[in-house]
Amino acid sequence: MNLAVTTPPIHSQSELIRTAIQVFSTRRFEEVDIHELVEGVGADYGRDVFRFGGKECIYAAALWVACRQVGQLASFLPGPPGIRDREATVEAAMALREHIRMLLSLGLGRVPDAVPEAFRGQERANVLFVAREMASPRAGLESFLLEVVGPFTDHLAQCVRALRPDLDAEAVIRMGLSVHGQILFLNGNPAMVPLLWDQPYRDGELDSLTEHYFTFCLKGIAA
Numbered sequence: 001m002n003l004a005v006t007t008p009p010i011h012s013q014s015e016l017i018r019t020a021i022q023v024f025s026t027r028r029f030e031e032v033d034i035h036e037l038v039e040g041v042g043a044d045y046g047r048d049v050f051r052f053g054g055k056e057c058i059y060a061a062a063l064w065v066a067c068r069q070v071g072q073l074a075s076f077l078p079g080p081p082g083i084r085d086r087e088a089t090v091e092a093a094m095a096l097r098e099h100i101r102m103l104l105s106l107g108l109g110r111v112p113d114a115v116p117e118a119f120r121g122q123e124r125a126n127v128l129f130v131a132r133e134m135a136s137p138r139a140g141l142e143s144f145l146l147e148v149v150g151p152f153t154d155h156l157a158q159c160v161r162a163l164r165p166d167l168d169a170e171a172v173i174r175m176g177l178s179v180h181g182q183i184l185f186l187n188g189n190p191a192m193v194p195l196l197w198d199q200p201y202r203d204g205e206l207d208s209l210t211e212h213y214f215t216f217c218l219k220g221i222a223a
Contacts, residue, residue, distance in 0.1 A: 020062035025128035029059055029138070060141060063133060066126040067147035070106065073123065074151035076114045077102060080158035092162035093218065099156055100217065101210040103183050106131060106148075108206070149180075156180065163221050179217045 020037055034055045080095045098114060105112040109131040111120045130148055137145065156176045160167065167175065 017062050017065050020058050021066050021129050022125045024062060025125040063141055064144050066129045067144045069126045070130045071148045071151045073115055074155050077155055080162045088162045092159050096159040097214045100213050104206060104209055160221060175221060
């Protein structure tokens, strides 16, 4: 097989992925025509884009890239302290609050406040795309979402270890699953969806939701 013919140029692939993320961040898969994606990389590459693998493969590639980039947002969270630090409990609680706030923000389809301004523009489409996928994952693509979940799971585990150094590794994992499960329930609860996706969204709502879940989760961790 002549790969020079069947594979799009690298720069056109990158443009195609960026275009796909922008388009799928606001519209469902079924609503998008592949010609819209082709236009995003220029008419000269149209034939190669079709050989890329079709709309399904473009969607999957775009989702993988968006998931990886959203997962990297966990790096902007405050790092939990070591369990022997004098202020470990206070610092871990602060990190947990910011962790919850960021996950709620992502579930709302908004770029978290902790993300520096320089990154916010390029992240908005990624966040919207991933949030919509999480609400209704397409068959066969569920594993891509682990690119988002993994970094946040690691951060949460560090918070829990600092708050509860007495727990073994299995208990820390269970505690983390409980915390994330509560937030995912909020994001997936049909009764809450209108609140989460109505525009404009008020910052005060995020503040109150964050404090509610932080208090709830902190009590559960301390129990």
